[in-house]
Amino acid sequence: MSASDGRGALSVDLLEAAIRSEGKGQLNIGKLLRACAVSVTQSAAGEGGFPDDREQLAQDLLALSQRLKVSGVPAEISDRVALASQLVAQDEQSYLDRFPDPYVCRGCGSITGTVPPPNCDPCGAHALTFQRFAPIYWLGLYSSEEVLHRLEANPDLLREAIQPLAPDRLDWAPQGTAWAATDVLSHLRDAQSVLAQRITLILDEDDPRLEFKAVFAWTNQQTEETESGEEIMKSCVSSRRSSVSRLREIGPE
Numbered sequence: 291m292s293a294s295d296g297r298g299a300l301s302v303d304l305l306e307a308a309i310r311s312e313g314k315g316q317l318n319i320g321k322l323l324r325a326c327a328v329s330v331t332q333s334a335a336g337e338g339g340f341p342d343d344r345e346q347l348a349q350d351l352l353a354l355s356q357r358l359k360v361s362g363v364p365a366e367i368s369d370r371v372a373l374a375s376q377l378v379a380q381d382e383q384s385y386l387d388r389f390p391d392p393y394v395c396r397g398c399g400s401i402t403g404t405v406p407p408p409n410c411d412p413c414g415a416h417a418l419t420f421q422r423f424a425p426i427y428w429l430g431l432y433s434s435e436e437v438l439h440r441l442e443a444n445p446d447l448l449r450e451a452i453q454p455l456a457p458d459r460l461d462w463a464p465q466g467t468a469w470a471a472t473d474v475l476s477h478l479r480d481a482q483s484v485l486a487q488r489i490t491l492i493l494d495e496d497d498p499r500l501e502f503k504a505v506f507a508w509t510n511q512q513t514e515e516t517e518s519g520e521e522i523m524k525s526c527v528s529s530r531r532s533s534v535s536r537l538r539e540i541g542p543e
């Protein structure tokens with residue numbers, strides 16, 4: 291996002307007013323201003339679209355690491371963004387051992403690359419007040435029952451989306467790198483197959499290795515399309531049912 295149009299400053303001002311409002315006990319005003327700050331920032335970030343160029347992303351990450359360094363964030367953070375630039379340039383995956391979850395102090399905004407200290411160094415806030423940034427946010431938001439319900443309910447949503455479309459429409463792809471509906475179905479089935487495999491590993495082994503799978507790339511690699519959208523969906527739904535049934539057999543704990 292370019293802050294030159296004033297929206298970067300607007301986000302900062304909104305957050306500042308949110309914290310001051312919360313200081314007056316105006317928590318409902320605080321939440322409104324925080325939501326505005328996220329909205330302004332995220333809308334501005336998406337305005338130019340999101341270019342797909344890997345080398346450009348690597349360059350941008352390197353530039354961001356240098357800007358972060360100048361802005362005063364700890365070197366462990368700016369160095370990690372520089373490492374991210376290298377990995378993207380070499381088309382290598384970022385793993386948890388080199389990219390642990392970062393935490394941000396809700397009191398003063400200081401960032402730490404690993405588990406926070408018992409008290410925030412600049413402001414003294416307790417470790418519990420730090421916000422953790424996990425890679426998959428919904429795992430922290432939903433209970434296991436909600437996740438199971440969603441896993442069960444998604445196939446019906448898929449059917450509703452597919453049913454009105456004629457078979458030739460399912461294979462139609464927009465220009466460029468965009469996917470046809472059958473590609474999306476293939477991707478969902480690939481993702482389901484990874485889920486099914488991981489559920490089996492987690493339930494059957496003591497300390498399974500859950501390797502990264504380049505699920506997005508699989509769809510682009512598939513050249514010969516011999517299955518219909520309906521067939522792909524049926525096998526995807528069938529695999530999903532088996533996974534849910536395996537998970538239903540065990541208790542939530």
Ligand SMILES: [Zn+2]
Binds near residue numbers: 395397400413
């Ligand atoms: Zn702090």
